[in-house]
Amino acid sequence: MTSDAETAATLDAVFRRDRPAVLATLIRLVGSFDVAEEALQEAMAAALEAWPSHGVPANPAGWLSVTARRRAIDRLRRDRAQADRAANLAVLARFETAEADVGLESETIVDDQLRLIFTCCHPALDMAARVALTLRVVAGLRTGEIARAFLVAEPTLGKRIVRAKRKIAEANIPYVVPPTEELPQRLTAVLSVIYLIFNEGYVASDGDTIGRPDLAGEAIRLARLVCGLLPDEPEAWALLSLLLLTDARRAARTDGAGAFVALEDQDRSRWDRELIAEGFAALDRAVQPGRRGPYLVQAAIAAMQSRPSGKVPWLEIAELYEVLYELQPSPVVALNHCAAVAFAHGPQRALELLRPLLDEPALADYQPLHAVRADLLWRSGDRSGAQAAFRRAIELSDNAVERRELQRRLAAVGAGRPPDRRG
Structure with missing residues (x-):
């Protein structure tokens, strides 16, 4: 017997960790996003009923997968009398042969999530819809989390995802990894998705920990798979490099008490060599030679930050952010450039560069903008401005670790302490 609270906690952990893989397999078998998602939701409801009295199964994800498949089969059998009877029977046949197909699939492409990414990133969808749908379905991110990454309103993002699902169904887009000659035209969206999955794993939008290692690890695994599919594609390797070099610092980003530790204060012996x-x-x-993409520039920045000497070459990094902005002009890249300039040339010059970003509507509620500005004002001696900016950043932060660090810095400003290396 387990309590309802224990069951809910276990189910939440399983859902966050294993939902993408279970859902990806369901979608491959069912051929429908909506039917697969509904079946998985029904399986979760069944778990909440069954697990408290029968105990949590040894393989919770497997239990959910089997139960969801059965619910999907039941739904398809009920729908046999409808006009799409032939299609439903074909799906049922796929379910019946799914286990037999595993061996055959292992000789080619076995990763259902990778199949799903390429399905979501079909050229029939516009780029924003491809990335948003994949983050929702494959990574399991909530609509609000994705909306923050896109700097758009949550209802707008939700409608974008619904339209993308409808387009896939209406166009009968196959659930497959495309032939080699078709891979490059989908690569940009696929790499963007993997990059954003990693970002959410490295700095979680909310929660009590600084990140979600499960998501970061999944992004790295997918990046490795893409490199295997396209071994001569430099941006795929650059993205993998960026993720690896960044994730290598994960253990040192918080101290023993769970408090945030800035890059230059990290214990490099804790980095994953x-x-x-x-x-x-x-x-x-x-x-x-002759190839320079945005992920290569970011990987070069991460490599400079990973030098064993411990001395971060901020001047070179600031220059690389200028190159990145030429390749990928966006307010977020401009903000990162400001942060690097602050270390390379001082806070006043960075504040001058940051000033135009304050008028960007998309950044009005972007927490990192206010956090960076608060630090720059603190370092330049504007205590009242820094306090106001820190308060705004705290209001916009849903991550407990980030919020505690911002509160620490706000308290330091209020006490009249000078910026420390952590600040």
Whole structure:
């Protein structure tokens, strides 16, 4: 017997960790986003009823997968009398042969999530819809989390996802990894999705921890798979390098008490040396004459931050952010450039660069903008401005670790303390 609270906690953990894989397989078998999602929701409801009295199964994800498949089969059988009877029977046949197909699939492409990413990133969808749908379905991010990444209103993002699902159904887009010759035209969206999945895993939008290692690890795994599919694509290797070099620092980003630790204060002995070595090897494969993409520039920045000497070359990094902005002009890249300039040239110059960003409507509620501005004002001696900016950043922060760090800095400003290295 388990309590309802324990069951809910276990189910939430399983859902966050295993939902994407379970859902991806369901969608492959069913051929419908909506039917698969409804079946998985019904399986979760069944778990909430069954697990408290029968106990949590040894393989919770497997239990959910089997139950969801059965619910999907029941739904399809009920719908046999409808006009799409032939299609439903074909789906039922796929369910019956699914286990037999596993061996065959293992000889080609076995990763259902990778299939789903390429389905969601079909050229029939516009780029924003491709990325949004994949983040929702494959990564399991909530609509609000994706809306924040896109800097758009949540209802707008929700409608975009609904339209993308409808387009896939109406166009009868197949659930497959496309032939090799078709991969490049989908690559930009696929890499964007993997990058955003990692970002949510590295700095979670909300929660009590700084990140979600499960999501970050999943993004790295998918990046490795894409590199295997396209071994001569430099931006795929550059993205993998960026993710590896960044994730290598994960253990050092908080101290023993769970408090945030800035890059230059981190204990580098806690960095994952194997990931760093793999990251530099991937970077070597990404560097090709005449090829320069945004992920290569970001990987180069991450490599500079990963130097064993511990000295971060902020001047070079600031220059690389200028190059990145030429390749990928966006207010977020401009903000990152401001932060690098602050370390390279001081807060006053960075504040001058940041001033136009304050008029960007998309950044009005963007928490990092206010956090960066608060630090710059603090370092420039504007205590009252810094306090106001820190309060605004705290209001916009749903991540407990980030919020505690911002509150620490706000308290330091109020006490008249000078900015420390953590600030």
